[in-house]
Amino acid sequence: MPHLGGFQGPQLSGEEQLLPYCLDYEDYRITRIVVNHLETSLLRSLMMLDVVDLLEGLRRSPNVLTVFVQSIPEAQLDRRRGEGFWTLAEHVSHLAQVQPMLLERLQRFAQEEHPEFIPYIPGEGEEASDTPERMEIETALSQFAEVRSRQLTLLESADETVWKRQATHPEYDLYSYHILVRHILMHDHWHMYRMEELWLTKDAYLTH
Ligand code: NI
Numbered sequence: 001m002p003h004l005g006g007f008q009g010p011q012l013s014g015e016e017q018l019l020p021y022c023l024d025y026e027d028y029r030i031t032r033i034v035v036n037h038l039e040t041s042l043l044r045s046l047m048m049l050d051v052v053d054l055l056e057g058l059r060r061s062p063n064v065l066t067v068f069v070q071s072i073p074e075a076q077l078d079r080r081r082g083e084g085f086w087t088l089a090e091h092v093s094h095l096a097q098v099q100p101m102l103l104e105r106l107q108r109f110a111q112e113e114h115p116e117f118i119p120y121i122p123g124e125g126e127e128a129s130d131t132p133e134r135m136e137i138e139t140a141l142s143q144f145a146e147v148r149s150r151q152l153t154l155l156e157s158a159d160e161t162v163w164k165r166q167a168t169h170p171e172y173d174l175y176s177y178h179i180l181v182r183h184i185l186m187h188d189h190w191h192m193y194r195m196e197e198l199w200l201t202k203d204a205y206l207t208h
Contacts, residue, residue, distance in 0.1 A: 048163060054181050055155055061188040062145035065095065068192060069137060072199055077137065081198050081206060086131055089140075091195045094132040095188065096140040099147035102184050106154050109165050109177045117169040155181065 069092055077089040086094070101120050108115040135143075162177055169175040197206060 048160075048178070050182070051163065051178075054185055055152065057185045058148065058155070058181070058188075059152055061185070062141070062148050065092070065144060065188070065192060066141050068195070069141060072195075076199055078134075079198075081203075082208075084130075085198065086194075087134075088195050088198055089134050089137060090132045091191050091198070092137060092140045092144075093135040095191050096135060096143040096147075097132055098187070099144060099151070102180070103147055103151050103154070105180055106151055106158075106177075109167065109180070110154060110158060110162055113165065115165075115167045117167060117175070119169070119171045151184070 069088075072088060078087050080087050098120070105115075105117065108117075158177070165177045167175045167177075167180075172179075
């Protein structure tokens with residue numbers, strides 16, 4: 001290890017060997033403190049490195065969904081592939097119906113330091129079914145786009161403190177603003193992926 005000035009530092013291992021250029025122990029100690037600090041802030045910023053991409057993805061979802069849905073022949077929209085399967089129209093309706101609840105969660109994060117959420121169970125308390133209420137497709141698409149744009153306004157005004165907020169949610173081991181935002185994006189795509197499967201995948205290959 002090329003320690004300059006002849007100082008034989010303490011036995012170093014692993015990443016510490018990446019710090020060879022120390023003039024003496026004091027330099028080594030100071031360097032270590034600086035590196036620790038940099039590592040910590042690097043880790044912090046790494047966690048947030050996807051913020052721009054998350055917002056960009058959320059902004060693009062309504063158009064991806066709209067173009068996708070408009071490419072599906074109308075007769076396919078209400079086809080039920082099996083018992084317990086949602087139709088394509090129900091998936092679109094669900095995507096529209098959950099956005100106000102997600103917007104409300106973002107609002108609570110903006111207002112509360114440590115929100116405690118209760119699980120969202122669609123259709124709970126109603127007579128009905130475990131399938132989403134079938135909306136007019138155009139209505140569903142415009143509601144999805146409209147609430148998404150309100151979510152984005154809120155997201156763009158959130159500062160770093162809000163982005164770092166943690167919450168409690170009985171369904172999840174870990175819940176934070178950052179996780180919620182990523183979840184909204186992945187939820188869009190989970191349902192779009194499932195819709196594509198339900199539309200195009202042959203019976204023998206369709207997952208339940
Ligand atoms: Ni869902």
